[in-house]
Structure formats: structure tokens, C-alpha cells
Amino acid sequence: MSKVEKPISQPNELFFREIRNDFSIFQKLKLVYLDNAATSQKPNCVLQAEQEFYERYNANPFRGLYELGEHATTQYEQARQTVQKFLHAKYPEEIIFTRNATEGLNLVAYSFSNYFFNDGDEIVVSIMEHHSNLLPWQQAAKRTGALLRYLECDQQGKITEEALKNLLTDRTKLVAITQISNVLGCKNDLKKIAQICHERGIVVVADGAQSVPHIPVDVTDLDIDFLVFSGHKMLAPMGIGVLYGKKRFLEQMPPFLFGGEMIDSVSRNGAVFAPIPHKFEAGTVNAAGAVALARAIQYINHIGFEKIQERETALTVLAMEEMKRIPGVHILGAEDPNDHHGIISFTLEGVHPHDIAFILNADHIAVRAGHHCAQPLLQHLGVSSSTRISIAFYNTEQEIQTFVKSLRQIRRKMGYGESDIL
Amino acid sequence: MSKVEKPISQPNELFFREIRNDFSIFQKLKLVYLDNAATSQKPNCVLQAEQEFYERYNANPFRGLYELGEHATTQYEQARQTVQKFLHAKYPEEIIFTRNATEGLNLVAYSFSNYFFNDGDEIVVSIMEHHSNLLPWQQAAKRTGALLRYLECDQQGKITEEALKNLLTDRTKLVAITQISNVLGCKNDLKKIAQICHERGIVVVADGAQSVPHIPVDVTDLDIDFLVFSGHKMLAPMGIGVLYGKKRFLEQMPPFLFGGEMIDSVSRNGAVFAPIPHKFEAGTVNAAGAVALARAIQYINHIGFEKIQERETALTVLAMEEMKRIPGVHILGAEDPNDHHGIISFTLEGVHPHDIAFILNADHIAVRAGHHCAQPLLQHLGVSSSTRISIAFYNTEQEIQTFVKSLRQIRRKMGYGESDIL
Amino acid sequence: MENRTFYNEVLIDHNLHPAHKHDLKHANLILEGINPSCGDDIWLKLQVENGQVVDGAFQGDGCAISQASADIMLDLIIGKTKEEALELADIFLRMIQGKTTEKELEKLEEAAALQDISHMPARVKCAVLGWHTMKEMLKNESN
Amino acid sequence: MENRTFYNEVLIDHNLHPAHKHDLKHANLILEGINPSCGDDIWLKLQVENGQVVDGAFQGDGCAISQASADIMLDLIIGKTKEEALELADIFLRMIQGKTTEKELEKLEEAAALQDISHMPARVKCAVLGWHTMKEMLKNESN
Numbered sequence A, B: 001m002s003k004v005e006k007p008i009s010q011p012n013e014l015f016f017r018e019i020r021n022d023f024s025i026f027q028k029l030k031l032v033y034l035d036n037a038a039t040s041q042k043p044n045c046v047l048q049a050e051q052e053f054y055e056r057y058n059a060n061p062f063r064g065l066y067e068l069g070e071h072a073t074t075q076y077e078q079a080r081q082t083v084q085k086f087l088h089a090k091y092p093e094e095i096i097f098t099r100n101a102t103e104g105l106n107l108v109a110y111s112f113s114n115y116f117f118n119d120g121d122e123i124v125v126s127i128m129e130h131h132s133n134l135l136p137w138q139q140a141a142k143r144t145g146a147l148l149r150y151l152e153c154d155q156q157g158k159i160t161e162e163a164l165k166n167l168l169t170d171r172t173k174l175v176a177i178t179q180i181s182n183v184l185g186c187k188n189d190l191k192k193i194a195q196i197c198h199e200r201g202i203v204v205v206a207d208g209a210q211s212v213p214h215i216p217v218d219v220t221d222l223d224i225d226f227l228v229f230s231g232h233k234m235l236a237p238m239g240i241g242v243l244y245g246k247k248r249f250l251e252q253m254p255p256f257l258f259g260g261e262m263i264d265s266v267s268r269n270g271a272v273f274a275p276i277p278h279k280f281e282a283g284t285v286n287a288a289g290a291v292a293l294a295r296a297i298q299y300i301n302h303i304g305f306e307k308i309q310e311r312e313t314a315l316t317v318l319a320m321e322e323m324k325r326i327p328g329v330h331i332l333g334a335e336d337p338n339d340h341h342g343i344i345s346f347t348l349e350g351v352h353p354h355d356i357a358f359i360l361n362a363d364h365i366a367v368r369a370g371h372h373c374a375q376p377l378l379q380h381l382g383v384s385s386s387t388r389i390s391i392a393f394y395n396t397e398q399e400i401q402t403f404v405k406s407l408r409q410i411r412r413k414m415g416y417g418e419s420d421i422l
Numbered sequence C, D: 001m002e003n004r005t006f007y008n009e010v011l012i013d014h015n016l017h018p019a020h021k022h023d024l025k026h027a028n029l030i031l032e033g034i035n036p037s038c039g040d041d042i043w044l045k046l047q048v049e050n051g052q053v054v055d056g057a058f059q060g061d062g063c064a065i066s067q068a069s070a071d072i073m074l075d076l077i078i079g080k081t082k083e084e085a086l087e088l089a090d091i092f093l094r095m096i097q098g099k100t101t102e103k104e105l106e107k108l109e110e111a112a113a114l115q116d117i118s119h120m121p122a123r124v125k126c127a128v129l130g131w132h133t134m135k136e137m138l139k140n141e142s143n
């Protein structure tokens, strides 16, 4: 059992020191892991939940008319309810299990747009989208003859109400936008965006890949129409993700993938499809993955988002303060650490991000370097690539210090003197 | 470490008794599991391989320019090579990791047909297909205006060369067919089918969901153009599957899902896609699943298909002989147990398959009852539903005997006398 | 799961020798009930006159539970008023959810033999198929 | 991974002070080399006359390794014949795979500073970018 099962009473520092023990990888490897936005590490309880599924409940859900099969089905459907409650969705059948956020976005882009978009309709995406929330719409536009339009942000990542309102026309059908940017860490006001869109009958698709793991997300309060996220970025295994969709849309939309379990009946000439959510879950489901995701959610709930945010913000504040003192470091996006949600992308004058990552790696520090799957944003910001650290609650102050110390030495290692800054 | 790591020298019976210990679920539950065609149980070494990935190599493959990320990438790409060798594919990039067989078939049905089918073209599927190899083509036909035509089999499941040749026209573009039927257990001669099709320029898509776990499959020798299978039916976790495709087709085909990792570069107006296999693997991959699948393949290789087939055939022979002696039992498909590949579907006069499954369950025996996701086949055979047992190498003689004994009592339990058989 | 005792005499008898499994020429209400998940499929036929179920029958395919349940139901409701039949349906559906009193159970007579199905989620749909179909027919007729 | 020592003086110097990073007006061979996976992007420009590399330069964007490697390469091949340049490319690419003799390594002069890259799969592409681009240019020209 993981340490967090105990009631929380210790002071934060001690509490998070114990949390650290829930992650075996940190015991086994010398590793300062600061690439949490790419994928998170997994606590033991999540790995155990998956193993337990295979050792006690493993059968093909929905298919076996035997006890084990019923257990597998129950476990899977309970996981769906856990996700439903976590997102504050109205109905469990609004939760579709997918492989990852990318698949969820493709599902909507295929199913929704092929049937609801016409020539000349307009799709809006923000310029800060991850490729996974950009390419599916770029392609949908090509397929359907719709027009793709970009919602721009400023250098801080701010998108104004005006910019949105000016972009929307009576041909706009859908706005696809991320809740938290994976490059700038800024948060978009989805509630306001949904309100503006809904006044105009426009559907809102939200990318929660970077938000759902870190802040409480209430789809009913935000009133967004679709939301996706990936399990692997929030303590769960790879291969499981979620698409939330409002019931009335999911019911109207045609299925995306076809096969076993998504039908009521099949004949030579056609098929009657099952009701949601099964209509969108063709083939054998990843029940063990869903169960492990549910366990990850329980783990997060037990710590509580309040504590998680407090911790992640404290580490972000520390990192940004220290980084700003290093000559040549330029942080992308907002000044205020509270607008970063643990994500800090930066450049270091004269040193290419790949070299930075490589040198940090020599000190066992794992960071991301490159375009972060957001090439149009980087172009918009006028940087060709950047280095990114991304923080999770299980990181430590000491890790941040290790990173800062290593970063401070890089320009010297690359042959620059202290005064070389342009 | 699992028992099979030792060189195999014991007589078979003892060897397979030890194999049994590799599966924790059989120690933890009272369970006669005869629904292996739906999903297999998982040996400890596979579960360990997945856990080890998360505890030693967990990072987002292809993204991190740090050691851990490189390890994750290496592990994932080695898994691809393991699958490549297992299927005797020519190139590793011909192996695409999917979620399951169903997704692989949908990928081909979308990507291949949207671009290569025209109005009036013909798609051929056999009448024995699982819904997962039927519905994607039914839908592709509807989307593209192509015609779906059925290749019929006889009551034994036999498809003749003539039937195939008579069905093919100069409009036929593609034949989708299973290697082993999940209802009848019969095997189609893919090599012959591929030869006949290729003489006419027709592409062959093979469903290996029921064959790859049980017999050696050599895609180069069979010369099929595409093959899919699911990890969960062959000892690996849920959420990982494989699409094999000939390089020249995969290279020509447009991507199916769009997002991170499947691009070379992205701009506001378009994208340059990555080479295969990455073009078809959008978003964060299920690296741990792939690694666990590779471990499952090693486990299978270590036992060897010769031994596996010998064992599964012996158990099938035993089951069929005993079942034939039970009044009222009718086995679907071939007389010869060698034509069943461990799959035995049957009816019991006067008793509905759901009642059969339910009564067997009281003796902790797990079997499948219903239409087995193959409604058109059952209709073709003139049965509305059936009961199915499906055998794996880790099943035992004693389990078969337990099943037979329980089955023998069912008609009496349901109120029939010995002489009531019509 | 105690299904050894579950297929009890009442069920077995109604399954093997259904009294009401036949066509009904004079039926004025006919509805098909389907369980997509397991393929149970029955046609329920009722002759309802002046608010009374004068006669009834069913045809179709399904497991012992769906068949016996439909047959037992017809035994019960033939001769009853529509209101009485709907009340019985209500009690039966609540019984399946484990929400009935002893007294109500008595009214169900032989149908109480299906009480234990509440522990077997996969079979609940089979047990209620006939009852749901009947309820839908009579309710629609009332409106 | 010993990258503390990897960014050695040779590399750092060529990265900070590349002798050949500029435009080349008289170039008669120009080719872009791209590493899609990491975004390195160089334009290699050569002036080749009578089978000899008379002058060369590069422009573009990339990590220290790709930049230094291209600069070192130009140091080496300027003044050499096409055949010599291609031979050097061949040796360099084999060095990266760990398949060279000591004697061959000597021919690479400063480029041997990149030998250790073979242990770092992610950076191999950066080191070979310039060399691959040069090889392609000269080979195509030969045909």
C-alpha cells in the first residue's frame, strides 16, 4: 500500500518526502526527472492495480457470461464512473476510453466533422495547440472543405476575448483549444470561451492533456462540449486515455472505429450500433489500463489538488526565480510563476536547446528540448526551438537546485565567458 | 523468473504442469478458463516486463533527448524488431503498433480504401469474419461506393478455390479474410488465397487474431499484404496490437490518425509526415505494452510452437471425443480435431447457450456463449447462437474432464430425460 | 453464485412446457422485445378488451430464464385488468432490484422464483424482458 | 554517458568560431540538409572546379555538434579532390558506427573529435548531417 493511504497530517515537506517513496523508479535510478509534461512517472499503487486486474479479474469485458467476465466488466465500468466523477460529467456514458489524448481528438475530428461540416464552414484552433489538437483539424478541413482559422496569442500566451470574438463568424462551427499550453504553461479561460462560443452555437473541443493532471477540471461548470486527456501524463500507464463528450453530441455522432462490442446486431448488409459509450469503443477494450487510470485518480484525489497545486507552484516559483538570475536565460511566456502550471520553457543565449538537454543529461537531469510538438507556436513566438522543464508534485526542491546549478554552468562549458551576453 | 527459462527436457506432461505455475491467476482463483479465444491469461514474466519498463525505462519515446528517453525508445524499437522476426517480416518498419486487431483493420480500411477504392470497385470478405474484419469494410464500401461481396464457406467452414475464383472480378480490389475462424476454428489457406489474388492484382488483408497466438505465421512465405493481431489474445496485456503491412503499401497510404510524433514538420497550412512506421503511430505510443508483447513472444518462442500445437491439439482431441459422446451435443464445423485449432463451438439440444454458460459457471468453468461477434456466419450456418470453448497450452487434461463432466449433466439439470433427444 | 439451485423446478417446468408459447390470432397488441447483448428476442401478443387482459401468448427465442419468465408472467396477468398487470410488472421489476416487501412478493406467485436473479447482473435483462415488453405495450395503449 | 568530456575544446571552438559559416557567392553546388527529428537545418555550399573542392561554406541552424561537425568537415575537404572528400566522408560515417582503423582515423584529423558520438544514438544524426549532405552533393554531381 502506498504511503498516501494514511490520513494526511504531516507538514507538507515531510508528506511529499514520503510520497517520493511511492515511485520505485526514483529508488532504482539516479534521475532528476523534469519532463513530466511528456509523460509522468508511475506510483507503485497504479502498477499494482494493473497487475491485480490480470491476476484476479482478467477476462474480456462484456463478452463472457461467467463470473470472471462479470468482474472484468464491473471493474471496467467502475473505472468509467471514477473518471466521470473526477471530471464532474453528468453521465458515465459520456466517458469514452481511448488510447491517448491524440486518439480522442482524432475521434472527434473524424466523427464530428465528416458529418457536421460543410464546404466553407470554419474551424478555429489556437496557435498554441499541440500538433495533436492541430493536425486532426487541419486534415478535417482538407477533407470537408472547411476553413481552418487561427486564434492568436501574445508573447505571454494570452488570448483575449476580443481576438476570439473577432475571429468567430456565422460560418464558425467549432473551436478547438487547449486548457493549458504544453509550451508556455498558461491557462486559457475555457468557461468564458465556451460561453462566447455557445452564444453563437459553436462547439468547443478542449485539450486537457496538460490540465487534467494538475488542476481540478469540472466539465459541467466549464460547459465545454468535448475534453480529452491521456492517462500516461497523470500517473497511469501508457495506452489509456479519455474522451469526454456531451451526451447529446455523442449520441448523434456516427461511430469512428468499427468492430466487436460496438454493435447491437450485424447482418450482411448493415449493422445497428450499440448505444454510447460502447458505440465508440470498438474491439477489446483496455480494461486493465482503465482500472489503473482509476487507481491513479484515487491517488491524486487522496493527495488532493489543493496540495498538488501548492507544491507544484512552490517548485515553479523557486525554479523561475533561480533561472532568472542566470545570465542569458530567457523564459518564454508569463512573468508570473502562477501562470506557468509547472511548465517553464526557456532559451539560453548562444547554446542550442539540444546541447542544453545533452549537458543536463550528464548530470542525470531529464528535460525536453525542441519544438515540443508545437511548431506553429514557436514560429509565432519567433524562437526556433527551446528547452522545457515541467514539474510534478513528486519533484523536490533539491532537484530544482540541481537543475539550476547544472544550467548555470552550461554557457561556461560551451566556451562563453561571463560577460559574453549580448 | 518463469519456469520455461530452463532448457526443456522433461516429458511434456511435467513441462506443462510447471508452465501452469507461470500464471498467478490459476493459483489465486478456482477457475477452469476455456475462453482463451476471447482473451488469454498472462504469465508472470509478461506482467514483470511491463512493470520493469515503468520502473527502469519510463519516458516518452522519441521525445526526450536524455538517457532515460533513449532507453524508452530503444526498448520500444527492440519490441518492434521482436515482432518483425516473429512474423518473418522483411523490415521492422512494416510493423505498426496499434491498440488491438480491430484498430489495425480500421486503419487499413480507412487509409487504404478512402484513397484506392472507387465507385463500383469490389471488396470481398468471407462470411466467417469476426465483426472487426467485416464492419470496417461494410463501412468502407458505404463511404466509397464500393461493393461488398461475400465469400461463402460450407458447414465445415471450408472455402474452395473455385468459390474464391468465381467471386473475383476485374473490379475486385481487396480480399479481407481471417486465417483461423474464431467460431469454427478452421484455417484458411492464406498462401493459396494470396497467390490467386495477386495474380489478379488484388490486395489481401489477413486477420491473424486467432492464428498468430497458436501457429507459426510467416507473412513473407504467405505473401499476404496486411496482417493484424491483438496482444491480449497471446499472453500480452490489453491495449497493444499489431498491424503488419508491406512496405510499399504503407509508404503509399496516407496517415490515419494525426498528432504528435507522426510528422517531420508542421506549419499553419500543412504538414510533412514522418516515414513509416511513425506515420501511423500518432501520439504517445504504448511502449510498455509493446515491451510486454515482446516478452510474451519470447515466452512463446521459448516453449516453441511445435510443443504448443501438440499440446493444444491433444486437448482438443480429448474434448471433442468426450463431447461427441454426450447426447444432444452438436459440434459446429469440421469432424477432425486438427481442423479446430483449439476452438470448439457447439449446441446442446433444448438448452440455450446462455443457460449452458451459466450452469458451467457454477462449476467455475468459463466459456463463451452467443454469436461470438460473427452474426452473419451463425446465420449462414443456421444456428442463432452457440457455446464455445477455446483452449490454450496452459489448459490441462483435468480441466477438459471437468468441463465435459459438467456439460454432461446440463440436460438433466434442465429437466430432460436421457431419451429426450429428438 | 448459487446457480445450482437457481434453475429450480418452477423455472425448468415453464421452460420445458410453456403454456403460452404459441401464436395468438385474436391479439390486438403485439410488441417485439429484444436483448441486444444476448440475443433474446420475444414477440409478446395480448388480447386486451375493456381494460382487461383476456388472453396472451409469446413466441421467440431465448434462454430458459427469458422464456420461463415470460410464460410465468402470462399465467399471472391473463384475466387481470391492465392496472393490475402494470402493478405486477412494477413489483416484479422492483423485486429484481431487491426492493420489495414480503407481502408484495406473495402477489407475484410463481414469478417470485426469479427473485435470486438480482445477484446475477448478466441475467437480469433476460428475466425482465417479457415484463418490460408488457409494460411498454399496456402503457402506450393507455395513452 | 560521458558528455562532460564530450564537448571538448575542438568542438567548442568550431561551434563558437566557425571558420566557414557564411555565404558563398561562387558556390556551384548547394544543398539543404535537414534532421526532421531535431530540427537541425544547414545549407551546404561548395565551389567545385575540375573535380576539386576549391571553396566551401555552410549556413543554418542547429546544435553545437551539427555546426562544429560541418565546420570541421569544411576545414578538411577544402582543397581536396572530390574523390578524397568522398573517401573522408566514408571514413567519417564508418567512424560513427565504430568501424574504422587507427590509421583511417588519422586522416580525419580534428573530425576524430566526434568519435565518441557513436555512443549517443540521439546525437549521431547531428554529427553526420554535414557529411551526408556533402556526400549526396558530390555523388550526384559525379553522375
Ligand SMILES: Cc1ncc(COP(=O)(O)O)c(C=O)c1O
Residues within 6 Å of the ligand: A259, A260, A282, A283, A284, A285, B037, B038, B100, B101, B102, B103, B130, B132, B133, B178, B180, B181, B182, B207, B209, B210, B230, B373
Ligand atoms: C478472428 C478475430 N478477429 C478479430 C478480433 C478482434 O480482436 P480485438 O477485439 O482484440 O480487436 C477477434 C477477437 O475478438 C477475433 O477472434
Ligand SMILES: Cc1ncc(COP(=O)(O)O)c(C=O)c1O
Residues within 6 Å of the ligand: A037, A038, A100, A101, A102, A103, A130, A132, A133, A178, A180, A181, A182, A207, A209, A210, A230, A373, B259, B260, B282, B283, B284, B285
Ligand atoms: C497539450 C497536449 N495535447 C495533446 C498531447 C498529446 O498527448 P498524447 O501523445 O498522449 O496523445 C500532449 C502531449 O504530448 C499535450 O501536451
